[in-house]
Amino acid sequence: xxxTILIDIKDSFFWEHIxxxxxxxxxxxxxxxxxxxxxxxxxxxxxxDVLFMISCKTIISEKMLLKHxxxxxxxxxxxxxxxxxxxxxxxxxxxxxxFYISLFEATPKVDSGPIYLQEKVYLKKTSLNDEIRRLQGIxxxxxxxxxxx
Numbered sequence: 001x002x003x004t005i006l007i008d009i010k011d012s013f014f015w016e017h018i019x020x021x022x023x024x025x026x027x028x029x030x031x032x033x034x035x036x037x038x039x040x041x042x043x044x045x046x047x048x049d050v051l052f053m054i055s056c057k058t059i060i061s062e063k064m065l066l067k068h069x070x071x072x073x074x075x076x077x078x079x080x081x082x083x084x085x086x087x088x089x090x091x092x093x094x095x096x097x098x099f100y101i102s103l104f105e106a107t108p109k110v111d112s113g114p115i116y117l118q119e120k121v122y123l124k125k126t127s128l129n130d131e132i133r134r135l136q137g138i139x140x141x142x143x144x145x146x147x148x149x
Contacts, residue, residue, distance in 0.1 A: 001148070002048040004033045004068060006041070012055035017137035024145060041067055052144055053106060062108040071106035072116070072147065074140055079104060079115055088132060098122045099132075101139045103147055117143050 003025055007014055018034070025032045033048070035041065038058035041051075044067045051068040053060070065071045077087035078100035091099040098120050105113030121139050123132060 001030050001050070002033070003030045003148070004035060004041075004044070004048050004051045006035045006038060006051060006053050006058075007055045008036060008038055008058050009055040010036075013133040014055045014137060014140065016133075017141060021141050021144065024141065025148075028145070028148070030148070038064065050148070051106075054140060054144075059110055060106055065106060065108065072103050072144075073106050073113075074143065075102045075104065076100070076136060077102060078118055078120075079111070088136065092123070092132070096123075097125065099136075101136065101143055103143050117147060119143060 005018070005021070007018065022032055022034065033044075038056070038060055041060070041064040047066075048068050050070045050072060051065075052072050052074060054074045056073070060071065075087070076099060077091075079102045088099045100118050100120050102115055103117040104111075104115040107113040119139060119142075121135050123135070127135075
């Protein structure tokens with residue numbers, strides 16, 4: 001299976017977790033391509049199986065979506081609630097002791113594709129940003145692996 005990962009936010013929290021994800025994917029016999037710019041999707045000549053957009057700010061065109069059989073956005077909220085950026089911060093500021101991570105299909109109409117997986121991540125009342133990002137990274141990796149099964 002050919003897996004593409006797109007992370008186009010240079011200072012994304014997920015860079016701390018990418019080596020682990022790449023290792024686990026390759027261990028599970030996945031052929032992995034890591035991209036840091038959405039325009040690099042133009043270089044793909046042969047259709048690939050799955051694109052995961054993790055920490056991705058770019059809206060992918062319909063033409064580029066056709067380069068993969070599945071185009072999965074990883075989003076930190078319980079969609080359809082919590083669209084947009086800073087969803088985890090909004091949860092924390094609303095005094096919630098949890099947040100969600102959702103995997104959904106990217107479609108030409110932004111944030112409208114079917115939701116495949118959603119899981120809750122619990123926080124301690126004393127959780128600070130580093131711990132929240134660590135939990136987000138772990139859950140993201142687990143959901144990507146779960147989706148691929």
